[in-house]
Amino acid sequence: MTKRPRRRSKNVVTMAEVANLAGVSTMTVSNVLNNKPSVLPERRRAVLEAMDKLNYRPNVAARALASAGSIRIGLLYRDVENALLGAMLVGALKASARFGFQLIIRSYDETKPLDDVAAFAVSEIDGLLLPPPLCELVSFSGISAKLSIPMIGLAPGTNLSDIPAVRIDDEVAAYEVTHLLLEKGHRRIGFVKLPGAMVGQTRLAGVQRALAEHGEVLEERFIWEARPIYEAGLALADMVCKMEERPTAILAGSDDIAAAFVNVMHRCGLHVPEDISIVGFDDTPIAVKIWPALTTVRQPLARIAEQATERLIQMIRNPEQYTNDVIYIPHEIIQRASVSERPLQD
Amino acid sequence: MTKRPRRRSKNVVTMAEVANLAGVSTMTVSNVLNNKPSVLPERRRAVLEAMDKLNYRPNVAARALASAGSIRIGLLYRDVENALLGAMLVGALKASARFGFQLIIRSYDETKPLDDVAAFAVSEIDGLLLPPPLCELVSFSGISAKLSIPMIGLAPGTNLSDIPAVRIDDEVAAYEVTHLLLEKGHRRIGFVKLPGAMVGQTRLAGVQRALAEHGEVLEERFIWEARPIYEAGLALADMVCKMEERPTAILAGSDDIAAAFVNVMHRCGLHVPEDISIVGFDDTPIAVKIWPALTTVRQPLARIAEQATERLIQMIRNPEQYTNDVIYIPHEIIQRASVSERPLQD
DNA sequence: CTGAAAGCGCTTACAG
DNA sequence: CTGAAAGCGCTTACAG
Numbered sequence: 001m002t003k004r005p006r007r008r009s010k011n012v013v014t015m016a017e018v019a020n021l022a023g024v025s026t027m028t029v030s031n032v033l034n035n036k037p038s039v040l041p042e043r044r045r046a047v048l049e050a051m052d053k054l055n056y057r058p059n060v061a062a063r064a065l066a067s068a069g070s071i072r073i074g075l076l077y078r079d080v081e082n083a084l085l086g087a088m089l090v091g092a093l094k095a096s097a098r099f100g101f102q103l104i105i106r107s108y109d110e111t112k113p114l115d116d117v118a119a120f121a122v123s124e125i126d127g128l129l130l131p132p133p134l135c136e137l138v139s140f141s142g143i144s145a146k147l148s149i150p151m152i153g154l155a156p157g158t159n160l161s162d163i164p165a166v167r168i169d170d171e172v173a174a175y176e177v178t179h180l181l182l183e184k185g186h187r188r189i190g191f192v193k194l195p196g197a198m199v200g201q202t203r204l205a206g207v208q209r210a211l212a213e214h215g216e217v218l219e220e221r222f223i224w225e226a227r228p229i230y231e232a233g234l235a236l237a238d239m240v241c242k243m244e245e246r247p248t249a250i251l252a253g254s255d256d257i258a259a260a261f262v263n264v265m266h267r268c269g270l271h272v273p274e275d276i277s278i279v280g281f282d283d284t285p286i287a288v289k290i291w292p293a294l295t296t297v298r299q300p301l302a303r304i305a306e307q308a309t310e311r312l313i314q315m316i317r318n319p320e321q322y323t324n325d326v327i328y329i330p331h332e333i334i335q336r337a338s339v340s341e342r343p344l345q346d
Numbered sequence: 347m348t349k350r351p352r353r354r355s356k357n358v359v360t361m362a363e364v365a366n367l368a369g370v371s372t373m374t375v376s377n378v379l380n381n382k383p384s385v386l387p388e389r390r391r392a393v394l395e396a397m398d399k400l401n402y403r404p405n406v407a408a409r410a411l412a413s414a415g416s417i418r419i420g421l422l423y424r425d426v427e428n429a430l431l432g433a434m435l436v437g438a439l440k441a442s443a444r445f446g447f448q449l450i451i452r453s454y455d456e457t458k459p460l461d462d463v464a465a466f467a468v469s470e471i472d473g474l475l476l477p478p479p480l481c482e483l484v485s486f487s488g489i490s491a492k493l494s495i496p497m498i499g500l501a502p503g504t505n506l507s508d509i510p511a512v513r514i515d516d517e518v519a520a521y522e523v524t525h526l527l528l529e530k531g532h533r534r535i536g537f538v539k540l541p542g543a544m545v546g547q548t549r550l551a552g553v554q555r556a557l558a559e560h561g562e563v564l565e566e567r568f569i570w571e572a573r574p575i576y577e578a579g580l581a582l583a584d585m586v587c588k589m590e591e592r593p594t595a596i597l598a599g600s601d602d603i604a605a606a607f608v609n610v611m612h613r614c615g616l617h618v619p620e621d622i623s624i625v626g627f628d629d630t631p632i633a634v635k636i637w638p639a640l641t642t643v644r645q646p647l648a649r650i651a652e653q654a655t656e657r658l659i660q661m662i663r664n665p666e667q668y669t670n671d672v673i674y675i676p677h678e679i680i681q682r683a684s685v686s687e688r689p690l691q692d
Numbered sequence: 693c694t695g696a697a698a699g700c701g702c703t704t705a706c707a708g
Numbered sequence: 709c710t711g712a713a714a715g716c717g718c719t720t721a722c723a724g
Binding site for chain 1: 405406407408410411417418423426427428429430431432433435436439440443446448449450451469470576602605606609631632634635636637647648
């Protein structure tokens with residue numbers, strides 16, 4: 001009669017139940033969960049199995065309360081409209097839920113990104129996820145050393161000197177796509193660099209490597225620059241449309257730029273891909289909402305974010321063994337209708 | 347020597363200190379904090395004063411843990427590519443972080459959405475956020491009563507009979523947009539219903555109400571149906587293009603459908619908006635990535651998700667006073683170039 | 693390497 | 709109306 005029933009909302013699986021099933025103490029479960037190296041491999045396996053079987057999810061509130069800290073991962077985003085934000089959040093959320101961390105998000109002001117990063121870093125969080133182009137901005141500004149929390153870059157266009165990152169290999173992606181174009185017979189290729197972002201340089205190197213293998217070069221006059229937004233693409237495409245001699249294929253820096261090219265080329269009286277082939281980058285939704293649909297490079301952003309979050313959690317837990325490495329995630333070349341089988345004969 | 351020092355991260359003010367200063371028990375502080383009516387006015391004042399003096403902030407983690415562990419909110423999504431997912435996650439994340447709840451996400455299989463909802467609901471979560479079209483599917487299937495957790499619909503196209511919801515008023519939005527068209531002189535208006543989704547019916551009512559006020563009617567032959575995706579829009583637009591007599595303005599059911607219309611109308615030799623005006627719905631990114639940019643209706647999804655999450659948390663905490671109400675969030679008519687100043691003179 | 697015990701800051705259920 | 713006690717699910721610090 002001394003027991004007091006307590007409302008228990010649900011069949012929530014607790015650490016005790018996992019411990020029970022695995023035949024260990026809750027301490028050991030906790031150690032496994034926190035990746036403490038001291039646990040014997042066989043026990044660890046048993047615990048992980050039990051967690052899996054029971055579909056165990058750590059209770060963030062309890063963890064936060066008990067550990068008095070280190071449970072918050074921050075993610076800064078610029079804009080809710082961003083087509084890639086959903087995928088990044090999904091990945092980050094999965095990894096943080098798995099480890100019982102809480103994901104805290106905040107938008108930043110494009111006119112003072114670094115200030116916002118600094119303010120966010122000092123006040124409320126234990127680790128920071130940096131999407132592009134923030135990761136590059138932070139890295140180039142050199143403020144990362146002053147920010148005293150671990151951070152990691154998501155899909156930067158190049159390796160960062162002072163911040164670890166998870167990314168696709170842009171150089172290889174550009175190389176492969178260029179190779180595809182060469183195989184289809186294209187020789188005169190146009191390339192759109194992205195300003196500021198290092199991706200421009202990295203991809204450019206890949207394009208040049210592929211061309212060099214075929215004894216070709218990328219002509220200076222076919223290297224342009226545009227911000228990766230539709231409007232900038234429109235302006236550039238307009239200019240290209242008026243050129244006397246054009247490339248037979250164009251590697252746009254983003255799907256938005258590519259979509260703008262497709263649009264302008266039509267208005268210009270050119271057929272895509274018969275007269276000119278267009279390649280995008282990112283495989284965002286617009287890639288299949290225009291005609292012809294874009295051949296493009298897909299970055300698996302959800303996976304990138306998930307891996308980056310896992311890595312960040314490791315860094316938060318073991319600050320000493322924090323190395324500045326890069327994790328590569330495989331990209332995918334998506335072939336659709338915007339690249340012709342053969343180039344225009346000139 | 348029996349005391350064990352415990353790391354205490356900061357100079358956090360606890361409830362005990364407030365209770366101490368106010369000369370009451372922690373229980374009373376808690377009661378004041380939770381607005382329990384039973385506390386005597388003078389004590390309440392003393393407690394509030396102490397809280398203020400010490401700058402007391404309740405610890406959300408402790409509160410979540412103590413209040414019986416109801417801390418998980420689930421969100422089901424179909425696809426990482428969804429342009430609206432980012433906004434929904436941002437809103438849901440903000441509200442859940444504020445109350446110390448955890449957001450758990452999971453993707454569902456389009457071929458068996460109801461099974462996935464049921465499985466998710468029974469196993470791991472305390473409340474469920476239902477984005478469209480899931481909220482409508484769940485409501486129409488009638489399974490909500492069997493699912494024993496609170497849930498709420500995000501931006502359904504109509505009020506749901508058995509599930510509370512946060513949404514814009516589609517009828518009014520459709521009314522306002524139609525009104526806009528009427529003001530610009532349009533009389534022959536085409537309308538695209540979305541199949542399955544109730545939005546079709548609800549918006550149709552708004553369109554008809556506006557037309558009726560001008561003594562006009564929506565002609566049967568100008569009411570079509572299409573799924574809210576680009577491809578379906580293409581097929582429908584093709585059909586419309588071949589009609590002998592066309593409306594001067596079309597209310598597409600989504601931006602994707604509208605974008606498809608714009609595309610096909612061009613190929614059809616018609617100018618948008620001079621020959622035909624097109625109105626989208628949702629204000630997704632594609633709205634400004636085509637030419638002309640779409641006049642459309644914006645649903646503030648981040649705000650909708652945030653409000654819905656707050657409401658859901660209330661429902662989880664007070665299951666008894668759970669009413670099936672609807673919270674309306676203001677929408678916004680975004681005027682861009684796809685609607686002409688005046689209709690074609692026929 | 694492992695686990696029994698204490699404690700994180702709050703709320704619930706109860707007795708007064 | 710009020711408060712002493714138990715408990716939420718986890719981690720820390722310690723002893724074995």
